[in-house]
Amino acid sequence: MNQGLSDPRSSISGSAVRRGDQIFRLITVGSGILILALMTSIGIFLTWKAIPSFSHNSSNFFTESKWFPDQSTPIFGIAALAFGTFVAALIAMILAVPTGIGTALFITYYAPKKIAGAMAFFIDLLAAVPSIIFGLWGLQFLMPHMQGVAAWLDRYLGFIPIFQNRSDLYTKSLLIAGVVLAIMILPTISAISREVFNQVPRNHVEAALALGATRWEMVRMAVLPFGRPGIISASMLGLGRALGETIAVALILSAVFEVNIHISEPGGNTFAANIALKWNEAGPNGLSALIASGLVLFLITLAVNSIARGIIARRKDFSGA
Amino acid sequence: MAKRIDVNNLNAYYGTFRAVADVSLTIEPRSVTAFIGPSGCGKSTVLRSLNRMHEVIPGARIEGSVALDGEDIYGDGVDPVNVRRTIGMVFQRPNPFPTMSIQENVLAGIKLDSGRKSKDELSEIVERSLRGANLWNEVKDRLDRPGAGLSGGQQQRLCIARAIAVQPDVLLMDEPCSALDPISTIAIEDLIHELKNEYTIVIVTHNMQQAARVSSSTAFFNLAATGEPGRLVEINPTDQVFSAPREKATEDYISGRFG
Numbered sequence: 001m002n003q004g005l006s007d008p009r010s011s012i013s014g015s016a017v018r019r020g021d022q023i024f025r026l027i028t029v030g031s032g033i034l035i036l037a038l039m040t041s042i043g044i045f046l047t048w049k050a051i052p053s054f055s056h057n058s059s060n061f062f063t064e065s066k067w068f069p070d071q072s073t074p075i076f077g078i079a080a081l082a083f084g085t086f087v088a089a090l091i092a093m094i095l096a097v098p099t100g101i102g103t104a105l106f107i108t109y110y111a112p113k114k115i116a117g118a119m120a121f122f123i124d125l126l127a128a129v130p131s132i133i134f135g136l137w138g139l140q141f142l143m144p145h146m147q148g149v150a151a152w153l154d155r156y157l158g159f160i161p162i163f164q165n166r167s168d169l170y171t172k173s174l175l176i177a178g179v180v181l182a183i184m185i186l187p188t189i190s191a192i193s194r195e196v197f198n199q200v201p202r203n204h205v206e207a208a209l210a211l212g213a214t215r216w217e218m219v220r221m222a223v224l225p226f227g228r229p230g231i232i233s234a235s236m237l238g239l240g241r242a243l244g245e246t247i248a249v250a251l252i253l254s255a256v257f258e259v260n261i262h263i264s265e266p267g268g269n270t271f272a273a274n275i276a277l278k279w280n281e282a283g284p285n286g287l288s289a290l291i292a293s294g295l296v297l298f299l300i301t302l303a304v305n306s307i308a309r310g311i312i313a314r315r316k317d318f319s320g321a
Numbered sequence: 322m323a324k325r326i327d328v329n330n331l332n333a334y335y336g337t338f339r340a341v342a343d344v345s346l347t348i349e350p351r352s353v354t355a356f357i358g359p360s361g362c363g364k365s366t367v368l369r370s371l372n373r374m375h376e377v378i379p380g381a382r383i384e385g386s387v388a389l390d391g392e393d394i395y396g397d398g399v400d401p402v403n404v405r406r407t408i409g410m411v412f413q414r415p416n417p418f419p420t421m422s423i424q425e426n427v428l429a430g431i432k433l434d435s436g437r438k439s440k441d442e443l444s445e446i447v448e449r450s451l452r453g454a455n456l457w458n459e460v461k462d463r464l465d466r467p468g469a470g471l472s473g474g475q476q477q478r479l480c481i482a483r484a485i486a487v488q489p490d491v492l493l494m495d496e497p498c499s500a501l502d503p504i505s506t507i508a509i510e511d512l513i514h515e516l517k518n519e520y521t522i523v524i525v526t527h528n529m530q531q532a533a534r535v536s537s538s539t540a541f542f543n544l545a546a547t548g549e550p551g552r553l554v555e556i557n558p559t560d561q562v563f564s565a566p567r568e569k570a571t572e573d574y575i576s577g578r579f580g
Contacts, residue, residue: 113379201416203412203414203416204416204418204419206374206377206412206416207412207416207417207418207480207483208418208429209374209377209405210372210374210405210409210410210412210484211405211406211409211429211430211433211483211484211487212402212403212404212405212406212407212430212433212487213402213433214402217433221418221429222418225418225420225421226419226420228420
């Protein structure tokens with residue numbers, strides 16, 4: 001150190017070892033590799049464990065709805081699971097994305113400061129409520145109260161097949177599971193959107209206002225376009241949770257292995273709920289089949305995220321970043 | 322369409338803090354009026370009071386009146402949104418909308434007017450506004466590219482094009498050149514010379530040479546001490562302010578003895 005100071009040339013030539021930088025680099029590179037390694041090993045594990053069931057299936061894994069992997073001639077497939085997962089997640093997204101964005105906008109640009117702070121706090125709190133609580137609440141409270149809504153949909157919108165109910169039973173349906181999922185992912189979407197809306201530069205907001213934009217026009221002109229990538233990311237995180245949510249859905253749905261487009265009728269099933277419900281009673285081939293369905297869920301989630309990234313990247317020049 | 326502005330006994334507050342006290346002045350149509358003064362003297366606050374942009378800051382409000390051709394813009398039943406549509410503003414830092422193309426930026430204010438316009442009308446407005454802002458020749462081949470991809474000076478001229486696209490009565494400029502290089506500054510100053518034939522222009526500037534170059538009237542603002550409100554010291558023809566100011570404080574400031 002002293003030598004370096006007395007000889008000015010040595011301070012710019014030669015390669016000084018900067019320990020801090022090296023350690024930092026090691027940690028960051030290591031973490032990056034670790035994530036990739038984890039993802040790959042999960043993928044490999046699922047594939048490896050799933051393969052045996054594929055060779056012991058007398059039906060088509062993708063188009064079969066039934067799930068009897070442990071009988072002497074195994075018949076099982078993911079059609080009903082994929083349908084249920086997709087429908088429940090779609091209902092959740094339709095309800096939660098607009099509501100989440102709306103709440104976030106209210107907190108950031110409409111509400112008085114005190115109310116905004118309190119609301120933000122409660123939404124963060126809601127995000128931390130465990131799934132099982134949502135499941136119990138959905139089962140015990142929401143389900144009885146949703147019957148009227150489902151019956152109303154059946155009576156007045158029943159000409160649309162998805163709202164038609166042929167059973168006069170309005171409980172334990174994909175509709176209710178979707179609503180519970182919506183409530184679960186709402187805080188995630190809202191909290192992330194709020195963070196993004198808070199980062200909209202003040203001078204863009206003022207630019208819009210100075211042009212004579214009303215508050216809503218300002219939001220449309222400056223806030224939403226700037227927040228678009230963040231809204232997409234928030235929605236994808238929400239969708240990820242909706243696709244993978246297990247226990248709340250398992251509590252609510254009465255597992256039925258059929259593709260039923262009448263969403264307010266009892267029945268339906270999802271990948272995650274099915275794995276949780278069937279795991280303990282599954283034989284060797286059953287376990288392998290469940291893992292195979294897990295692999296599909298894993299791939300769907302990857303695909304959803306890749307598509308979202310693609311959407312965000314498409315207008316990169318205009319991102320404002 | 323250029324209009325006259327009468328400010329009468331304006332007091333501007335941020336919460337309980339009075340930032341500007343008792344400002345009264347008149348701004349003539351088709352002229353350039355420069356606001357000069359040290360930092361914190363309230364010149365930007367006064368400027369932002371002229372199109373009701375002061376009040377968009379939480380807790381900010383004003384007392385007094387600002388009349389546009391005799392009509393009080395703070396009067397009962399006056400919608401600030403309409404005020405801002407007739408009084409355009411250009412900010413210190415160029416702020417084109419990053420998610421919009423050059424063309425969309427120019428049309429941003431037009432799109433707020435509910436009346437539908439045909440494609441031809443819109444492209445005519447784009448060309449007229451960009452020509453008005455001396456930017457047309459530089460961007461006419463890339464109107465669909467992002468506005469944020471332009472240089473700082475070009476971005477500022479884009480913001481001017483955006484402001485004049487709606488043909489406002491008044492154009493307010495809050496230190497429009499302070500983030501720009503000298504060449505871009507000259508481009509903006511030339512533009513101000515042309516724009517004053519059609520608009521009433523008020524410009525806040527820290528650059529006294531700029532005030533001397535572009536304005537016909539100059540208002541000097543000052544504050545007694547930090548924490549005291551800013552006050553208008555004098556407003557007079559620019560020649561007079563820079564050669565024979567009426568007040569001692571103005572002379573001290575323009576000759577560089579303080580501030």
